[in-house]
Amino acid sequence: MSNSLKASTAGLAIVDKSRQRLGWTKTSTARWWQDAHTSRATLRRFWQGDRIQREIFIAICQAVGIGNWEAIAELSNADLESTVVIPTPYLDCNEAPDLESFYGRNQELAQLEEWLTSQNCKLVTINGIAGIGKTALALALVDRIQLKFDCLIWKSLQTSPSLISLLNSLLNSFEQGVVVQNIQQGTAQLIQQLQKHHCLLILDGLEAIFSQPEDLSYGQFIQQLSRERHQSCILISSREQPNNIETNTKIYHCLNLKGLPKTEAVELLQSRGFTGKELGLSVLIQLYRGNPLVLKLVTPLIQSVFGGNVAAFLSQHTLIVGDRLRVILKQQFEQLSGLEQDILYWLAIWQEPVSFSRLQTHLLISVDPAMVLEGIVALERRSLLEKWVSDYELSFTLQPLVMKVVTDELIEHTVQEIDRVVQSHDIRHFQILRTHWLLRPGTDDIAGDRILTQLWKKLWHLYGATLPQIFNQILLLLKSQSPLAMGYIGSNVAILSGIDLL
Structure with missing residues (x-):
């Protein structure tokens, strides 16, 4: 018997449903690959239909509650030999954060996928208040559409890197050892790479550079990327919408992210220990406007101080913001x-x-x-x-x-x-x-x-x-x-x- 296995198309569909029930993404939920004692890279290979080590294949299935791993695997040797290998996209996601859980957002994911793959928009932004789930949505989108690009690069702007530093980091994703000395030169070289490759470039947390000396340079940089001819797409997450870029055009679309709807918010709360039938749960969700981060922050307090009694917490007429969000x-x-x-x-x-x-x-x-x-x-x-x-x-x-x-x-x-x-x-x-x-x-x-x-x-x-x-x-x-x-x-x-x- 072969010491490696690959998932069948039907098997991947079964695993997909199991991970959705847990609120996990395909490759960004750290708990998944940790429970399977493997890596994010191996989990990506599993989803791409690549052959991976037998024990790890079984552990990946078991981590999402699937004991009958045989139903997931493609076991026909003849089929294995004739299977066409799907090209694996180049991934530079070292700066992408791990994701604990993800619920719903199917409509938003479908809209983003439409803009980036069917309409080939050059620039798409996800905007929304802190904690609303912009980064989580971008991670889930990457899971969903990464095979439609031959190159995917994720860069975090939370540390407010200088534009020249970002350009060198981006260029080194394509070719190691590249060092540029000025923004104009670096931008020109980046555009050349975006012309050569069908690339999805994610810039996460653009708001970090607002009010910084780099603000104007970044604005001009983003405008230039959206106007120049190339075959790539830039996805930006930010609390603030970039200035001086006309929205809802053929090249630029903006998704203003709102809180989770009640059904999806209830699923999140159920994953945190609630039954979903508690008195006052709907009021709690509305009070916090379905903000995923704040709902996660407030639930431990309700459970520890009020014994899980949501109505008792609401009767205090107080609002918990949390230090991070504050x-x-x-x-x-x-x-x-x-x-x-x-x-x-x-x-x-x-x-x-x-x-x-x-x-x-x-x-x-x-x-x-x-x-x-x-x-x-x-x-x-x-x-x-x-x-x-x-x-x-x-x-x-x-x-x-x-x-x-x-x-x-x-x-x-x-x-x-x-x-x-x-x-x-x-x-x-x-x-x-x-x-x-x-x-x-x-x-x-x-x-x-x-x-x-x-x-x-x-x-x-x-x-x-x-x-x-x-x-x-x-x-x-x-x-x-x-x-x-x-x-x-x-x-x-x-x-x-x-x-x-x-």
Whole structure:
């Protein structure tokens, strides 16, 4: 009996269904090849129909719960001898991360495959908020379409490499020892390689270079790759959509990735120990907008602190963001312009969809409507806004996760402003309190207003029983100030001084 085996077409279909039930990808789920005591490269060969060592073949089947490996193998020696060998694509995926699990996304995968293989788009981007699954989707897509390319290269931009460094890395994927000294030369040589080969090039995490000195160079580089004649495709994942590239053209398409639908989110939660029938599960999924990363982060807490009682967790009216996601969203917030931050602050205060016209009327200083529109477009491009369409006009709000982080930033910066004014007796340190009216419209119970009460508690923790004197001190500083200089300061301080939570 031969010491090597290969999978039949029917056998691969059986394995495919088994791995889907587990939420595993074909080659990016590390647990699969680890459980089979093999490597990702061998797992790829298994899927390509290559012959692999008998023991490893059996272990790969058993790892996904298939004990009857004979049903998977192609055992006819005659067939084995006459089988046409399928060319194996060149793969440089050393920078591709491992993937724990993957659920659903069939519609998105089909759309991406259509753009990259049938329509031969030169540039496709996957955009979406942090944690939504952009990289996971790209990995699943690679599993699905890699045999349709003769070359596949995955490069991570999370370390913010210089463009010249990236170009040298890409060129060495084609030919070892290549070193270029300038961007123009490197780009020209890369385009030559993309003309020679039908290549799928994945650039993962493009947002890492935004606001960096390399930002402009990268933008020009991507535009040039999308415009030049070649037979390859570039797939980009990013929290932000690249600037100055027209979407939905023959050469460029953009997929704005949303959260998992309920059915697929339930499958993910079931893989984390839930039955799928828990009370409040649908509310939990909607609260986190089906964000896979956040659902994975919150489930251990629900299980350990609330004994798996989802309804009990929801009754706390709290939102768990997680340190990793909080840092990402905070960094993204800090990179915004002043106007963009102001817009997010207003949306966090109102906690409901707000129309453009309503937003425009609340800005303290009159701003050109075109600038406000540009700010909204920029925030939408960064996946920070949610659109709401009514019968009357378009409105905007924040995803709950973004709402939480922006609210925390608003409170933290406001406390810092007040402390600077108290120390310096100079109201010019006021920014947020001057430009934003913190009371949510329609609020009857001021002590129940989330932002005001959280702000008051932080101030009480800082000043204790002297807090009323602090408020009076600030109000005295406002005397004889012009309405423009005061803005909303007086109103905000007055309402804060009227809160009594003790």
